Amino acid sequence: MTIRLGRREFLMGSSALAAAAALGVSPAWAQNALRLIFWGGQARADRTYAVTDAYAAAGNPGVEGEFLSWNDYWPKLATQTAGGTAPDVIQMDYRFIVEYATRNAIAPLDDIIGDLGEFDADQLEGGKVDGKLYGISLGANSVAMLANVTAFEAIGEAVPDNSWTYADIERLGEAFKAAGNGMAAMSDGSGSEPFLDNWLRQRGKALYTAEGKLGFDAADATEWFAMWNGFREKGYIVSAEDNALDTGAPETSMVALKKAALLPSNSNQLVIHQSVNDDTLTITSYPRIEAGVGGGHYRKPSMFFSVGGTAAEKQAAADFIRYFVTDPEAGKILGVERGIPCNASVREAITPTLDEQSQIALNFVSNLGDLLGPLPPSPPAAAGEIDTSLLRVLSQEVGFGGRSAEDAGQFFVDEATAILNRAAS
Template sequence: MSYTKPDRRALLAGTAALTLSSLVAPTIAAAQEDANLRLFWWGSTPRAERTYAVADQYMAENPNVTIEGETVGWADYWTRLATQVAGRNAPDVIQMDYRYIFEYARRGALADLSEYRDGALPLEGFEEASLQGGMVDDGLYGVSLGANSSATMIDADAFEAAGLEVPTGAMTYDAMADAVMQVVEATDYEYGMHDASGHEPQLENWLRQRGTPLYTDDGELGFTVEDATEWFEMWADLRERGVTVPPDQQALYQRSIETSAVTLGQAPVSFAHSNQLTGYRELNDSTITMIPLPLIEEGATGGHYRKPSQLFSVSSSAENPEAAAAFIDYFVTNPEAVEVLEVERGVPESTVAREELAPKLNEADQAQLEYIENLGDLAGPLPPPPPAGAGEVEALLIRVSEQVAFGQQTPAEGAEQLVSEAQSILSR
């Protein structure tokens, strides 16, 4: 569903208190000529409000630049973007995901931003490692908007109402299941947790704990039918015990905070990304806390990794790529911009921005910084970028998981279909 842009004047008034009057943002020399930029991103309503506010700040400081924004949910974003790129009507600044950046860059849809590093895109405070997520074949095709990792979102108030200590560290799947069923017995929740059998980040985390990649370095499927069968069987068991949201209600989930099991009041536990804690807190009355994803067994390690939450890329068809690059630099390094954005898109990559922002963050946002910094041996190395076709494989996982959940296939049958069709997609 598209988001209707709020009134800019009202939005600026609401965000004025967030900016520091003592900070004077530099004029962006690279954007002096007139430029009309289209900006496209996915995300929640709080993300839209922050993004529009920063765009307004930028235009106030650069009156020769006009920025028009458009945002939709994750479920519709990639179809809309693919249509616009195919129709030669791509946005100038594109919010990109690590999963798709190689595919879009290698087919010529994105501009190489390397040439602007000495001018419009200096990226002050970015370390070399912070750039790696946006690098494709030695070119820079995306700038990270923040670092994040997968996470478990918990209604802390519900755990306390059940007389349970609010978890502060990773729990095994079995321990989590036992805890949430106690919460169900003591509260108005009917179910214990989101059914993540079709959630690719969760499958990848589960596989990595077993020493198995989702995709190999060569872009092939990293897991087997046996792995997938065990995955579907685990969720079938949780479903049968009444731990998870049933499939007819789980089908309401559209990969957004607004449609998550916690926000819809279905269950006290959902699974998301660490940068989404801000959105969860803003959209829920309960106190939402965050811990790592469940463990396959006590002492398991390496499932998580630190990744770019999203990236900003520039279309190869942009009329003024230099102006687009200048806006991106402002977005990720300017103190006033970063203070409005906070950590809603993840922990800022710029060390300068992090140092400026950290003392001003609220408890939830401080929790994001600490979460990323304290994953320890729960986190392994950044995996290779997903190959072309990975988006189709994710859609396949969602579809097959729903068929298994509704009883249309057994876990073994679903696993056979998932692996067979995924391998076919990747071999094209």
């Protein structure tokens, strides 16, 4: 069952998460089967459940799974964790792993995960907090721009390649306007944390520093919101009203609704987006701020599996995670929907079995060239709150005319700084 919580409930859930951790809440009931929670669409669920079925068929404990959309996932997980009912295996994101680890909401894995085989060192490093391993990467990916090939062909334009720039947004925006088919060139990326991060990295800055502070100032944030305001006013991106239709589920994306030809996304999400689109899709890079400028992309853990801090059978949960990321047959079922497998043997086993979209994703991540920069430090504990309840909210307020870009830029930095300071105190 999916529940929907608003901003107030989300923040209450986050506060309850902290309180529960401090009190050492224990599980509310004994469990015969492992419980798993993850975000994603039906295509991800089908693959995941096929693996849990294979795991149980091999004589291992059963695994009961639940999946939700991204927007619904985090409020529910925070509420479950605060109530002591968090699942045994939790799908975790890079921006939230520090918060959940430091609050003991997920357990260290160093002593229970066992042998992962030839596992990419950078992906293991990405799952560490304060030197301890809290998450096992389910795949390497990179931010990527989802592109509707059919829509580009219809107006006689080529899908941008990895050399395209922000200046091309204007050219493509005019081309789609001239086509008069009701489709904008791009969805609104002003509330996308990865998009902002990529833009800042190309400018030699960062979303967060290694010390857990903001790596940019109010002038940067103002320029960001103003740039998107300009795109919106000229009709190069979708309207605020249309963009608000996107709930985070693939079926409600601006590409799926045929309101935009380009959508900021991730390389591993091509597979799931293609599954809900009748047009042909592909991926390309995020735009460069200027021709020849790179370094904005990086190979990140697409997501992790972590063991719940209150899980009664932590070893059993870790055994399932190890199977999920190291078993070649499981890898063939999963493909690259969660990213490029981090275990070398699994990569070798699945490559001949990949469909066209999966091959595109694999080749994209493997051939980023000068776009590729270093993996940034793990986001600070409050990064999730800043993304969900600040950047996204401000993006909508600017889009609907409730705030100016200048007001939003200053407010973003002031409020984000206050959130980080509260989290560190």
